[in-house]
Amino acid sequence: MVNLVDNDEMDDNEDEMNMSMGPPSKYQRMPSSSRSGSSANSNVLESSRKILRDRDVSVFARWMYHAGLPFNCVNYTESFGEFIEAVGQNGSGMKPSTYHEVRVPFLKNEVEKDKQDCRRT
Template sequence: MKKKILRERVVNAFAVWMYDAGLPFNCVNYDSFTNFIEAVGQHGLGMKPPTYHEVRVSQLKKEVKKVDELVENHKVQ
């Protein structure tokens, strides 16, 4: 019962954030969303949300590098 209540709290908080941010409903169908939820769950209590700088600079640079590497691999093929 406790897990059901906790899950409801999490789903509600996420849904309110989603509505506030104007995200499309189908974003919950992305594999990356499932990976995100699993990673947060594995971290457990006390996780601080990412900062504006982390998502705008640090993580974006890492993702751009990954995509660049994928493109290079495809060029070679």
């Protein structure tokens, strides 16, 4: 039997509920002992995200240093932000672009976009 209770019907003194059979759903209230662990889980998740971000920024910065890019390239927030978002959405395992890809087809596409933008103005 699944206990489906509207939160408005609950008293404040009923924090410790006995749940019986069935998977948890958005209509069930979790026992207070389970809820207290959620802040610990969120702290672990937040800490993990910070560690992963620090690692990613470190790898990116190292690439910038080796490639000789100026530090202010990260200030191009619109295009840089789009770049970071696109790579993040692609996920792990994304293959890096090749010299040919960047130099020929993608450069041609960008030149065409710029020409069209100039024609509009």
